[in-house]
Amino acid sequence: MTDITKEQVLETLRTVRGPDLEHNIIELGMVSDVFISDAKVYFSITVPAERAKELEPLRLAAERVVKELPGVKGALVTLTADKKANAAGTPAPRPAAQPHAHNHPHTHAPQQPPRAGKIGVPGIGAIIAVASGKGGVGKSTTAVNLALGLLANGLRVGILDADIYGPSMPRLLKISGRPTQIDGRIINPMQNYGLKVMSMGFLVEEETAMIWRGPMVQSALLQMLREVAWGELDVLVVDMPPGTGDAQLTMAQQVPLAGAVIVSTPQDLALIDARKGLNMFRKVEVPVLGIVENMSYFIAPDTGARYDIFGHGGARKEAERIGIPFLGEVPLTMGIRETSDAGTPLVASDPNGTVAGIYRDIATKVWAQVSNTPQRAAPSIVFE
Numbered sequence: 510m511t512d513i514t515k516e517q518v519l520e521t522l523r524t525v526r527g528p529d530l531e532h533n534i535i536e537l538g539m540v541s542d543v544f545i546s547d548a549k550v551y552f553s554i555t556v557p558a559e560r561a562k563e564l565e566p567l568r569l570a571a572e573r574v575v576k577e578l579p580g581v582k583g584a585l586v587t588l589t590a591d592k593k594a595n596a597a598g599t600p601a602p603r604p605a606a607q608p609h610a611h612n613h614p615h616t617h618a619p620q621q622p623p624r625a626g627k628i629g630v631p632g633i634g635a636i637i638a639v640a641s642g643k644g645g646v647g648k649s650t651t652a653v654n655l656a657l658g659l660l661a662n663g664l665r666v667g668i669l670d671a672d673i674y675g676p677s678m679p680r681l682l683k684i685s686g687r688p689t690q691i692d693g694r695i696i697n698p699m700q701n702y703g704l705k706v707m708s709m710g711f712l713v714e715e716e717t718a719m720i721w722r723g724p725m726v727q728s729a730l731l732q733m734l735r736e737v738a739w740g741e742l743d744v745l746v747v748d749m750p751p752g753t754g755d756a757q758l759t760m761a762q763q764v765p766l767a768g769a770v771i772v773s774t775p776q777d778l779a780l781i782d783a784r785k786g787l788n789m790f791r792k793v794e795v796p797v798l799g800i801v802e803n804m805s806y807f808i809a810p811d812t813g814a815r816y817d818i819f820g821h822g823g824a825r826k827e828a829e830r831i832g833i834p835f836l837g838e839v840p841l842t843m844g845i846r847e848t849s850d851a852g853t854p855l856v857a858s859d860p861n862g863t864v865a866g867i868y869r870d871i872a873t874k875v876w877a878q879v880s881n882t883p884q885r886a887a888p889s890i891v892f893e
């Protein structure tokens with residue numbers, strides 16, 4: 510079998526029509542440089558920032574045609590926001606409901622209930638949210654590897670999948686089956702890789718959760734927090750649902766969070782959304798522990814060479830601009846993709862690898878902040 514070439518990849522990408530439905534994505538100049546390494550193909554497609562969401566099918570189509578080429582073992586395609594549009598002075602899209610959100614986080618914040626209204630969970634030292642302004646940036650993958658990084662630092666760790674509509678923990682941690690109950694009420698968490706885990710995915714079929722309305726989701730979440738036999742934990746990592754809508758805001762208000770970690774990709778579009786996430790936590794006075802830049806740069810698996818094809822550094826600049834800690838850069842690698850899809854997260858399956866080291870460093874930085882906050886030192890307040 511001959512090795513796959515760049516030309517073959519570009520040729521097959523000519524069969525994928527661009528957003529104008531007339532020209533293909535190569536003609537339209539939307540495809541970045543193509544990297545091929547060990548029969549795996551990596552590239553990004555540049556799209557206008559405001560259309561990234563609706564163009565997800567384009568990304569999938571491009572990934573599919575490349576994967577179907579004989580000799581290709583895998584393809585990893587990302588959407589990149591069109592920077593030129595911004596450089597040319599096009600204003601970045603703003604959320605209609607929060608017109609001042611990303612410039613004046615405090616100016617227009619509505620009145621919120623005081624933080625004293627939140628109550629701790631007995632036995633749990635600190636609860637940390639992992640959030641992202643939008644889906645698909647690798648929030649769940651980061652949450653799992655961060656949790657494992659905290660575990661590797663000698664802490665007792667649990668992870669709560671708060672994404673009721675799209676739970677990912679059963680897949681990411683390769684856990685199946687139903688949890689057992691104590692006294693018909695308290696649920697035993699599931700476990701793998703030393704983590705205690707709870708997810709709506711263990712309790713109901715995905716289709717059932719899909720038809721739930723807001724209040725049901727809220728009570729399901731609080732139940733997963735309080736009616737689960739977590740035991741003694743130093744830290745519970747909550748994988749928040751993506752986005753910054755009302756549901757996320759309520760959740761951030763109701764869960765007694767010690768702090769939040771924001772995950773973003775380096776692209777402008779993701780950063781705009783990350784900013785919304787930051788503002789959301791500020792509104793409810795939850796300390797932002799910092800930003801992680803995921804899919805920051807690309808490392809060719811064969812040569813180890815590093816390529817900055819995704820606009821690396823955006824999240825660090827953003828963190829510096831607004832004065833919050835920058836927690837680290839996680840590269841885009843096939844290893845992360847494959848292990849998260851296979852349910853064998855890298856920090857557990859390749860603890861000595863470079864990427865595991867990056868996640869452990871992030872975990873150390875996060876914990877250094879959390880353990881210095883008064884919430885950690887104070888005993889948990891018993892609820893009800």
Ligand SMILES: Nc1ncnc2c1ncn2[C@@H]1O[C@H](COP(=O)(O)OP(=O)(O)OP(=O)(O)O)[C@@H](O)[C@H]1O
Nearest residue numbers: 644645646647648649650751840841842845846849
């Ligand atoms: N650094 C990375 N390198 C390569 N692939 C990655 C990386 N981070 C995440 N991925 C892949 O990107 C996809 C999305 O990741 P993940 O499910 O963690 O994102 P998410 O932000 O939680 O998404 P959603 O909000 O839709 O649940 C997954 O297939 C995952 O394996």
